[in-house]
Every structure is written in C-alpha cells, then in structure tokens.
Amino acid sequence: KKQGLPNWPLVGMLPSLILGLRKDMYEWISDVLCRMNGTFTFRGPWFTNLNCVVTSDPRNLEYLLKTNFSNFPKGDYFRSTVRDLLGDGIFNADYDNWHKQRKPASIEFHSAKFRNMTTDSLLELVHSRLLPVLEDSIKQSNPIDLQDVLLRLTFDNVCMIAFGVDPGCLHPHLPQIPFAKAFELATEATVLRFVTPTLVWKTMRCLGLGTEKTLKHSLKKVDEFADEVIRTRKKEISIADSKQRSDLLTVFMGLRDEEGKLFSDKFLRDICVNFILAGRDTSSVALSWFFWLLDRNPEVEQRILAEICKILNEREDAINESPLIFKPAEIKKMDYLQAALSEALRLYPSVPVDHKEVVEDDVFPDGTVLKKGTKVVYAIYTMGRMEGIWGKDCREYRPERWLRDGRYMSEPAYRFTAFNGGPRLCLGKDFAYYQMKFTAASILYRYHVKVVEGHPVMPKMALTMYLKYGLQVKLSRRDQSQLPLNNKYFM
Numbered sequence: 010k011k012q013g014l015p016n017w018p019l020v021g022m023l024p025s026l027i028l029g030l031r032k033d034m035y036e037w038i039s040d041v042l043c044r045m046n047g048t049f050t051f052r053g054p055w056f057t058n059l060n061c062v063v064t065s066d067p068r069n070l071e072y073l074l075k076t077n078f079s080n081f082p083k084g085d086y087f088r089s090t091v092r093d094l095l096g097d098g099i100f101n102a103d104y105d106n107w108h109k110q111r112k113p114a115s116i117e118f119h120s121a122k123f124r125n126m127t128t129d130s131l132l133e134l135v136h137s138r139l140l141p142v143l144e145d146s147i148k149q150s151n152p153i154d155l156q157d158v159l160l161r162l163t164f165d166n167v168c169m170i171a172f173g174v175d176p177g178c179l180h181p182h183l184p185q186i187p188f189a190k191a192f193e194l195a196t197e198a199t200v201l202r203f204v205t206p207t208l209v210w211k212t213m214r215c216l217g218l219g220t221e222k223t224l225k226h227s228l229k230k231v232d233e234f235a236d237e238v239i240r241t242r243k244k245e246i247s248i249a250d251s252k253q254r255s256d257l258l259t260v261f262m263g264l265r266d267e268e269g270k271l272f273s274d275k276f277l278r279d280i281c282v283n284f285i286l287a288g289r290d291t292s293s294v295a296l297s298w299f300f301w302l303l304d305r306n307p308e309v310e311q312r313i314l315a316e317i318c319k320i321l322n323e324r325e326d327a328i329n330e331s332p333l334i335f336k337p338a339e340i341k342k343m344d345y346l347q348a349a350l351s352e353a354l355r356l357y358p359s360v361p362v363d364h365k366e367v368v369e370d371d372v373f374p375d376g377t378v379l380k381k382g383t384k385v386v387y388a389i390y391t392m393g394r395m396e397g398i399w400g401k402d403c404r405e406y407r408p409e410r411w412l413r414d415g416r417y418m419s420e421p422a423y424r425f426t427a428f429n430g431g432p433r434l435c436l437g438k439d440f441a442y443y444q445m446k447f448t449a450a451s452i453l454y455r456y457h458v459k460v461v462e463g464h465p466v467m468p469k470m471a472l473t474m475y476l477k478y479g480l481q482v483k484l485s486r487r488d489q490s491q492l493p494l495n496n497k498y499f500m
C-alpha cells in the first residue's frame with residue numbers, strides 16, 4: 010500500500026484497477042494521486058505492458074512537456090496502437106514528421122484568412138443550423154440531447170476547416186451521416202486497443218474478429234470519403250485558382266517535402282483525419298459540461314448574461330437587429346464567459362489523461378526515477394482537483410478565480426493542462442475558445458437551458474471526456490425584457 014495501491018504477486022495492481030474501472034475511473038486515479046502527493050507507479054500483471062508512471066505534479070508536467078520535451082515523445086507503443094486510424098498525422102507523429110506538419114499548420118491557424126474562414130463557417134452553422142434545431146425542440150416541447158447536437162455542430166465545423174467540405178450532420182432531423190458514424194466507430198475501436206493486451210488485438214486484427222472487424226470496415230469508409238474529397242479538390246485546383254480556399258487540405262496540397270515533392274494522397278488523408286480527431290469532440294464535450302455546471306450554478310448564468318448585455322449596450326448600431334449576431338470583437342470582450350468556460354475545463358478537461366514515453370533514463374523533479382521505455386500518464390482531470398494548485402475550494406465551480414480586476418487571466422499550462430503545453434500546446438486553442446464562446450453566448454442570450462430532472466451525469470471512459478448518457482435538456486425562450494440590461498454586476 011506504500012506504493013499507492015496493493016501490489017500482488019503476478020497480477021500486480023490489476024485487481025485495484027478493475028475495481029476502479031467499475032466506479033468513476035478518474036475520481037479513483039485522483040484519490041490515489043492525492044494520497045501519493047501527485048505521483049505513483051502503476052504495476053500491471055507480469056504478462057502485460059500496463060506498467061506506467063502516473064503523475065499530476067505540475068513540476069513534472071513542466072519538465073515533460075517543456076524542459077526536457079525531446080525525451081518524452083508519444084512513442085512507439087502509442088504510434089503502433091493508433092496507426093491504422095491516424096497514420097502518420099500530427100497527433101501520432103514525433104520529431105521531424107511532427108515538425109513538418111506543426112509548422113505549416115501553425116502558420117495557417119494564425120493567418121487572417123484562416124481566422125475569417127473559421128469565424129464565417131461557425132456563424133453560418135450556429136445561425137442556420139444550431140439555433141433552428143433548438144427552436145424546433147421548443148416548438149415540439151421535446152427534451153433534446155444537447156451533447157449530441159453540439160457534437161454534430163463541431164464535427165461539421167472541423168470538417169469544413171480540415172477538408173473544406175460540410176458533411177451536414179446538424180440538420181433538423183439529426184440525420185445519420187455514414188462518414189461521421191464510421192469516424193466515431195473507428196475511434197471507439199481504436200481506444201479499446203489501449204485496454205486490450207497488444208498480442209490479443211493484433212491476433213483479432215489478423216483474424217478479422219470483433220471490434221477489429223468493425224475498425225477495418227469503418228476505416229474503409231473513412232478512407233473512401235477522404236479519397237473522394239482529395240480527388241475532387243485536385244481536379245478543382247487544376248482548373249481553378251485555389252487561393253480562395255483556406256482549408257488545411259488545400260494548404261498542405263500546395264506544400265512540398267524536403268525533397269521538393271508534393272505530399273502523397275495517403276499523407277494528406279492522415280493530416281485531415283488527425284485534425285478532425287483533434288477538433289471534433291473536444292469543444293462540444295467542454296460545452297456540454299459547461300451547460301450542466303450552469304444548471305447547478307444559476308448565479309454564474311446570471312453573470313454571463315449580465316456581461317453579454319453590457320457588451321451589447323455598448324453597440325452604436327441598433328441592439329435590436331434581427332437576428333442578433335455577435336461580432337468577433339464582442340466575443341473577445343467576454344472575459345467572464347471565458348472564465349466560466351475555463352473553469353468548466355479545469356474540472357472536466359476534454360482530454361482527461363494523456364500519455365508519453367521515456368526515450369532515455371531520466372528523473373522527474375519530484376525524484377521519481379524513469380527508466381528508458383517507461384510509459385508516463387499525466388492525469389489532467391486530477392490536476393483540477395489538487396488543493397496544492399487551486400486551494401481548498403478546488404472542487405467548486407468558481408469562474409471568479411480566473412479574473413483579476415474583472416479581466417480574464419490565463420494560468421500556466423503546467424497548472425491548467427487542458428490544452429496541453431510546451432511545443433505541443435493545442436493548435437486549436439484560440440479557435441476553440443472562440444467557437445465555445447460564440448456558441449454559448451448565442452444559445453444563452455436566447456434560451457434558458459434546464460437539465461432534465463433526474464438525468465444521470467457521469468463521465469464516459471474514452472479518449473475524450475463525454476457525458477456517458479449525453480445531456481438531456483429542456484429549452485425555454487428567454488424573455489428579453491427580463492435580461493439584466495441594467496445589472497448589479499457589470500455597471
């Protein structure tokens with residue numbers, strides 16, 4: 010028990026892990042980590058490769074994400090497990106292969122053309138698709154799964170960013186889109202490989218059994234979709250000027266590798282699939298937890314509304330334009346909303362745990378000895394619940410902790426690691442905040458979102474922290490005359 014968990018002969022700590030998986034896995038890890046001052050070594054059964062160092066100590070996080078970054082790549086274990094889905098794309102790449110994608114993608118993400126494209130496509134999706142779907146649920150007095158609707162919104166949005174095409178998931182009857190379904194199944198089957206001994210899933214893959222069979226079929230559909238988009242785009246580019254387009258596929262099609270050759274179709278497919286995975290569910294899941302937290306903290310909702318109204322009051326043009334569309338400059342000014350979203354991500358980070366591998370023997374700043382080849386898991390979920398980082402009220406939802414003199418103040422990435430940190434900081438961070446703020450403000454200004462009484466809420470075990478049972482809500486239109494236009498908070 011001195012090691013954090015009972016360590017049995019042959020099976021190691023597996024019995025405790027199985028018990029932990031039956032409860033809330035993330036709370037279970039947090040409990041062990043808090044008892045062990047932020048780091049412990051998990052020992053799996055002798056016949057598996059489950060041994061790993063688990064940490065939530067900010068000093069270790071800074072060391073592995075920044076100070077000694079090159080000694081902590083994603084590593085071979087991760088790469089071979091996710092290769093069928095992600096190929097050599099950015100999420101699955103280290104060193105040179107990672108650099109050659111990160112650099113151009115970073116330039117693109119910071120370009121004005123790309124920013125305009127993303128804000129325009131989001132505006133179109135929110136106003137022509139999301140709000141009508143929500144309005145429909147009110148007309149029919151039906152509860153709606155807000156998480157499902159938001160997942161559809163961000164899937165359409167990220168496909169427009171990566172491929173420049175709109176798959177159309179967010180339509181009134183919430184259609185089943187084959188590409189989206191195949192993508193979801195392929196991701197789920199890939200995640201299962203992490204909890205299956207390597208030899209077992211590799212044998213299942215050879216024999217085409219169970220989830221490996223599903224994975225193969227789903228990947229075929231994903232690849233067909235990607236091939237079709239790439240073929241069509243190549244034709245378009247050959248007959249027309251592609252300068253108008255600023256999606257990632259078009260950008261990477263115009264680049265050359267170190268030998269001066271254009272990137273292969275397979276590599277273009279990998280790049281796009283990786284960006285879709287990175288930007289698909291993270292923002293929608295964060296927004297779902299945020300709306301659940303608002304339901305439990307009505308005071309925070311009032312403060313967000315007060316801030317929105319104060320900003321609208323500053324408009325020189327008519328406030329009662331119809332439909333009311335928030336301008337990028339107004340979204341930027343919403344500091345309290347940004348704090349409320351960051352606070353939701355602190356408690357419910359979209360990526361709850363992440364993983365690295367040690368290249369050469371090393372020692373963490375807290376003294377933990379790391380042997381070459383060790384897997385390191387960093388528990389982002391736990392970091393939001395550590396008194397040493399956030400104080401005694403760390404489990405409370407309190408957006409005010411992010412404000413200084415009413416302005417939003419960010420925290421170092423090694424305390425607030427929801428967007429990762431160091432050279433591999435999330436590339437979509439700014440866009441994700443914009444997307445979440447625009448969507449949240451557009452919904453909250455129009456509707457009160459009430460979680461259906463008795464709806465069970467708990468995290469699902471997956472790479473991204475979905476609400477296991479979705480988020481069933483009932484919407485009601487907001488009476489605009491009751492909005493806090495002259496309010497006590499933001500005078």
Ligand code: HEM
Pocket residue numbers: 099100111167170284287288289291292295354358359360363364426427428429432433434435436437438440441
């Ligand atoms: C609330 C929203 C988001 C959160 C919490 C989030 C979080 C993260 C995290 C934790 C990582 C590191 C993952 C790893 O290396 O294992 C990451 C990487 C990344 N994210 Fe995000 N993300 C969000 C939204 C987005 C969006 C909308 C996009 C793109 C449209 C995006 C693009 C990326 C990319 C490309 C990487 C890989 C960066 C690299 O390895 O160099 N993210 N993100």
